[in-house]
Amino acid sequence: MxxxxxxxxxxxxxxxxxxxxxxxxxxxxxxxxxxxxxxxxxxxxxxxxxxxxxxxxxxxxxxxxxxxxxxxxxxxxxxxxxxxxxxxxxxxxxxxxxxxxxxxxxxxxxxxxxxxxxxxxxxxxxxxxNKQEEEEEEAEEEEEEEEEEEEEEEEEAEEEEEEEEEAEEEEEEEEEAEEEAEEEEEEAGSLWHPSKPPPRPSSATDHQLAADPVDAQPDFxxxxxxxxxxxxxxxxxxTDDPTRWRPPVAASPAGYSQGGSPYTHGGSPYPQGGSPYPHGGSPYTQGGAPQHGSPAQQQQQQQQEGYFPPQASPPSHHGDPNVNQLAAxxxxxxxxxxxxxxxxxxxxxxxxxxxxxLEGPGGSAPAFHGLPQPATPSQYSPQVGGPQWQEPQITPAMSQFPAATPLFTPGAVASPMQHAARAHTPQPGTAVGSAQGKVDPESIPSIPKSRDTPAKYYLEHVYPTMEHHIPPPATVPFVAYDQGNSSPKFARLTLNNIPVSAEALAATALPLGLVLQPLAPLQEGETPVPVLDFGETGPPRCRRCRAYINPFMQFKAGGNKLVCNMCSFPNDVPGEYFAPTDASGARVDRLQRPELTLGTVDYLVPKEYWSKPPVGLRYLFLIDVTAESVERGFLDTFCAGILKALYGEASDEADATESAVKISQGAKVGVITYDKEMHFYNLSPKLATAQMLVMPDLEEPFLPFTEGLFVDPLESKTVITSLLTSLPNMFREFRHPEPALLPTLNSAVAALTATGGKIVCSLGALPTFGPGRLFVRDDGNVHNNDAERKLLKTEHPGFTTVAKKMVENGIGCDFFLAAPSGGYLDIATIGHVSATTGGEVFYYPNFHSPRDDLKLSKEITHTVSGYHGNYFHHNFGADLEFGTIDADKAIGVLFSYDGKLDPKLDAHFQSALLYTTASGERRVRCSNIVASISQSAGECMKFVDQDAVINIIAKEACARMTEKSLKDIRGALTEKTVDILAGYRKNFTGNSPPGQLVLPENLKEFSMYMLGLIKSRAFKAGKEPTDRRVHDMRLIKSMGPLELSLYLYPRVIAVHDLDPADGFANENGHLRMPSGVRASFSKVDEGGVYIVDNGQICLLWIHQHVSPNLLEDLFGPEHNSLKALNPFASSLPVLDTHLNAQVRNILQYLQGSRASKALTLQLARQGLDGAEYEFARLLYEDRNNEAQSYVDWLVHVHRHIQLELAGQRKKNDDSDNSNTGSQFVGLRTPYWG
CATH class of the missing domain: 3.30.450.60 (Beta-Lactamase)
Known part of the structure; x- marks a missing residue:
């Protein structure tokens, strides 16, 4: 064969x-x-x-x-x-x-x-x-079978003869026995004599069961x-049923330090051999003296493999014990x-x-062709119950409603001293008391636990977008399997089961909204978004509503009609797109067309969508060269960051290859420096060094030349490197303290008008020179009044006009701002340009060159390499317009009812983003979202997306900051929290005791997130620099669900309490992350070390009684005290100790959950560093930031819920937590409009 x-x-x-x-x-x-x-x-x-x-x-x-x-x-x-x-x-x-x-x-x-x-x-x-050999073998087998049959027949005949002979012998024996018995009876007159043994039975029954007793239970x-x-x-x-394996979600990033056996001599580095920690605790606490000097031996970095193996040859199997036992x-x-x-x-x-x-998933998946059937209930009803990572709760009477948990009885608000600074962890079983009742902090919902549990689940499972309609928490890494409904990474609905009417939505008090992050990054293991080219005709669209073709449109009349899922209009199918349908109504080529099977696709658009011929992206760097920028090292770091963003670590001419250039192919770069004048640079590769032309006219600036302003970074690498390296020394002798920012921005717009592009601008001082100069508006004495509200927006006509021009020409702008000694920069005015054009502001309020160099360099690299493209300026007034967009930007959309929905159908949403990639392609990113419609608002509460609800409320609150006072907004946020929880308590929980606070299953942590929003820099009470408040406000407006979740409740990790396996890859190649710690000082251990990461800043807080051995393992042998540490260190040294490798791996993992902000460490040594105040501010469960603790906040919310249930809740109160949301659109209306 x-x-x-x-x-x-x-x-x-x-x-x-x-x-x-x-x-x-x-x-x-x-x-x-x-x-x-x-x-x-x-x-x-x-x-x-x-x-x-x-x-x-x-x-x-x-x-x-x-x-x-x-x-x-x-x-x-x-x-x-x-x-x-x-x-x-x-x-x-x-x-x-x-x-x-x-x-x-x-x-x-x-x-x-x-x-x-x-x-x-x-x-x-x-x-x-082989046919011939098989025929011969069959003939031989037949002959053998015939011979065997003959032999069997002979044997059977012989056996029958033997049986007949045995039967005859038995009959003879029986006759003889009967005769003997008759003779004995005649002699004794009885059947048998007692002194003689009884008559022997026949040979057929002459067997004794002498086997040992056995267990009747089977051996399973x-x-x-x-x-x-x-x-x-x-x-x-x-086992009878092999466990099914699902692909892990968070693939281990390359570069994790692998330790193998973490200790040099193969044993534990600590004195107690049975446990790695003395007395069952941490090796670095004060309970025992840890053993030092047993560093871990690092192995070579292992290259992580992808999910899909090469098809050419099978992989090796010897390393998997499950495979070794597969044959058995x-x-x-x-x-x-x-x-x-x-x-x-x-x-x-x-x-x-x-x-x-794959195309026909089981479970609660739709019909084969993925289309809703007419006159039938929704085909896309999500699974009833809690999220799929939660185990089902077993109750005597199983209910479809989630368990009304957690329950506790709050009392009065405790005194500030009871919760301000708890120095020890409460013992198990004890409760933190208040004046009238007791609330156990351990019984209230825990955000770290709500993150850790699903994170472990999605290490072994994928998220099918049609089978499960409760998305994973935003902070959990997961692999989404697109079944026609877009991944939650691109779009999240606040309600995945939509109420049938506005009145039903009002009963929930929840907003009906959609959070869109159209260019969100995908995780390793996920299928890239396909790019489809339909030629000059473009993708098929509905003629009435202009919706793009998607998996939920139906084909009728044998494939000649296309029924729109958005407006039900029957469209004629173009001839070039026609394909017949099968018996189920699906196109025969459906599985070959991604637009009919995937929820998110990219379309290449024809020329009619072009405002100008697409070209490679143009980057224009505007560099501040004033005295303030030079003296503080900001100019040196910024120039070095540009070089790293363009060429990576390559610095010599030998590395000048295409692979060394980090930006997209076809992109070009230009450089302009400015102080009180503007300096243009000719970067032509024909020149040995760059030529500088000075523009002193700031009133009517113009472009002195065009040839050589934008160049290919590879061709002009020598010129660009020479210029950026020499700029700090070139302007060290000039002493111009005031920058002219607005004229420079106008010149940059003139240079990019023809092509569009991206401006990356540095600024180290308030621009007080030339046209459009700014003044210090914040004297530090205005807060909590109408004057503060004016500082949160710009009324400067020059910056408003230039921002409008940028949007019209497809130009975006990112600012890197370094305030001198935390001084005022008027970010409300300068940042307006970035906020309008889709850019971002990177703010360094206390820039220090040794400490912030790495962070600045990483963020420049991100803003250059992570850029996707600029929005297309559309003529339709209803369309949103931005200058640029990247993977980190998210927007929130609110919906209102114009009638009653049909519960027999599904609700469909479609977003289309028209943009130009950095390489010059014009595309449309199309995302499709589907949700079922329910007549029962109680059913809708089971499918709430907590992250989407929080994101919508936060963005809505930020949008009102320029209209309402901060006091009013904080009150409205409090009222909205009470409305949602009171609505659930009143309408969906039945007859629960009035003294219990009942929280929705999918909104258990909602109260803590809302408290975090009130405590954030954007909304907190008390004094706060205007620049920092405005900066955080605009961050929230553009944050996606992941970034906002971390911002409102940081991730806290106890470094001193790490398990030896934490921070290293497990057997599947995924990093094992330690469990999180609640953000409260009551959870801080004596002598502990903690990582606190909120997505914007990463602190390493060190207790004053920390073990010296821990410091040596983490920072090196010469660092055995807090004062010996470098306060400006921004990263950990690379050591061969187990703890050092653990923490570096964890930090590398945390970098993956950040957006544009780079992860660098900032030390916060207890009693020594000012960053300790930032650490205290981020402990959101404590009483800080002019707001209550978590426990007191829940007591306060529950009191208002009780008043609402009793009909005694005040609607117009002048207190800080009053209902001022009646004029706050969206927070006190029957539904969000």
Missing amino acids: VLSFILIQNRQGKTRLAKWYAPYSDEEKVKLKGEVHRLIAPRDQKHQSNFVEFRNMSKIVYRRYAGLFFCACVDTNDNELAYLEAIHFFVEVLDAFFGNVCELDLVFNFYKVYAILDEVFLAGEIEET STRPAQAQGPPNPNAPPR QMGGVGLGLGGDAPPDHRRKKKDRHAYHN
Whole structure:
């Protein structure tokens, strides 16, 4: 026989498994895969055979199961039916092993599939398939069978004769015994004499059961499962149902320090050998003296593999114990490898629907074609109950409503001294008391726990976007499987089950909104967003509402009509897009068209969408060279950051290759410096050094030249590097203290008008020179009044006009601001340009060159390399317009009802972002979201997305900062919190005791997040520099759910209490993260060290009684006290200690959850550094930031809920927490409009 290869391909032609039994080159393998797919896919499955001739005297034997083709290339003389039987047997084994096998099982368990394949085709039942030899073998087998039958007949005849003889002998013995008995009776006159033994029974019953007693219970460890063949005596014990494996979500980033055995001598570095920590505690607490001097030996950095293995050759299996035992496990599923009993060849064929594919998910998935059926309830109803990562709660009477937990009885507000600074952790079972009642802080919802639990779940599971309608928390890394509904990374609805009317929505008091982050970054393991090109005609769209083609549009009239899912208008299908439909109403080519199967796609748009011919992106760097910028090292760091952003670490001419340039291909860069004058630079590669032209006219500036202003960074690397390296020294002799910012921005707009682009501008002092000069508006004495509200917005006509021009011409602007000694920069005016154009402000209020150099450099790199493109300026007034956009920007959209919805249908949402990529392509990013409609508002409460609700409320509150006072906004936020919880308590919890605070299952942490919002710099009471308040306000307006969640409640990690395995990759290659700690000083241990990360700043807080050994393990042998540490250090040194490697790996992991802000450490030594005040501010569960503690806040909210239930809640109160939201649009209306 000749078996050349085995391929498993889906209908799109993607190869899911390839096994090569003959030598082929890589190019030949690629050609073979394509030829096989083109040969097999178009064949009629009903009227054409499963055998087809192939090249080189071979043929393809194939069989289709659901969406997969199982193909084998064999010799022309081989038996086709034998191979078909082997293929079917292989699929049956897969289905038995995985339990309803699907395509994902082949992708993510490829190593197991390879092992099964080897067992079936190399060590299984089918060994020889040559026709001629098989015929000879069959003839021989028939002869042997006939001989065996004859021998059996002879043996049976002999046995019958022997049985007859035995029967005759027995009859004779019985007759003799009867005669003897009659003689004895006659002699004794009785049946038998007592002194003689009783008569012996016949030989047929002369057996004694002398076996030892046995246990009647079966041995389940060795008992085979039903329908799984005979047991294998050599196989190890196994469970009846193998655990299904799902792909991990957060792939381990490359570069993690791997320690192997974390200790030099193979043992624990601590004195207690049984436990790594003395007395069961941390090795660095005061309870015991840790042993020092046992550094970990780091291994080489391991390169992380992707999720999809190369198809050319199977991977090695020797490292996985599950794979090593795979043959033994398969002994029970019919491979016939173990046991004495022969395998059962009479296998019952299964229905094809037993082998599921990706396109037809099980569970609560929609119909095959993914379209809602008319006149039927919603096909997309999400699973009832809590999130999928929560275990179901078992109650005597199972209810579909989530459990009304947690419950506790609050009392009066405690005194400030009771919660301000708890120096020790409360003992288990104790409660923090108040004047009238007791509230146990351990019983209230914990945000760290709500993050850690689903994070562990999604390490082993994917998130299917149609099967589960409760998205994972925003802070949890996960892999989304797009089933037609966009990933939550791109779009999040506040309610994934929408009330049927405005009145029903009003009962929940929740906003109906959508958080869009259209260019959100994807995680390793997720499929990239496909880019589709429909040529000059563009993608199909509805003629009435202009909606783009999507998976929820229906094809009628045999594929000639396209019914829009947004407006139900029947459109004619263009001829070039026509394809017939099958019996289910789905297009026959649906699986070959991503726009009909995926929720998020990119379309290349035709020229009619162009405002100007697309070109590569233009970057224009505006560099402040005033005395303040030079003296404080801001200019040096900024120039070095530009070089790193453009060329990475490469600095010499030998590295001048295309791979060394970090920006998109086709992009060009330009440089302008400014103080009280503007300096333009000719960067032409024809020049040896850059030529500078000075523009002293600030009233009517113009471009002195165009040729050489923007150049290719690779061609002009020598000129650009020389210029940026010499700029700090060049302007060190000039003493111009005042920058002229507005004229420089106007010149930059003139340079980019023709092409659009991105401006990256540095500023080190308040621009008080030239036209559009700014003045100090904040004297530090205005707060909590109308005068402060005016400082939060700009009324400067010059900056407003230039921002408008930038948007019109597709220009964005990022500012890097370094205030002199925390001075005033008027970010409300300067930042207005970035906020309007889609840019960002990077603010360094107390810039210090040694400490902030790394952070500034990383953020320049991010703003250059992480840029996606500029928005297209549209003529329609209803469309939003930005100058630029990147992956970190998110917007919130609110919806209102104009009538009652139909619960038989679904609610559809579509967003379309028209933008230009950095490489010059004009695209539309289209995202589609679907939600079910319910008549019961209680059902809707089960599918609330907490992160989306918080994001919408926060953005709405920021939008009102220029209209309402901060006091009014804080009061409105409090009232909104009470409204939501009181609405749930009143309408959906039944008859619960009035003294209990009942929280919605999916909004358990909502109260803490709202308290964090009130305590944020944007809204907090008391004095706060205007620049910092405005900066944080604009950050919140552009934050996505992940970034905002961390901002409102930071992640706190106890470094001194790390498990030895924390901070290292587990057996699956994923970093094991330690559990989070609640943000409260009551959770701070004596002598502890904590990482506090809120997505904007990362603090390393060190207790004054910290162990010296811990400091040495973390910072080096010479650092054994707090004063010995460098207060301006921004990163950890690379040491060979276990603790140092752990913390560096954790910090690298945390960087992945940040957006544009770079992660650098800032030390906060207790009693020494000013950053300790920032650490105290971030402990949001304590009483700080002019607001209550978490416990007191819940008591306050619960009191107002009780008043609302009793009908005694005051609607117009002058207190700080009064209801001032009646004029706060969206926070006190029946629904969010």
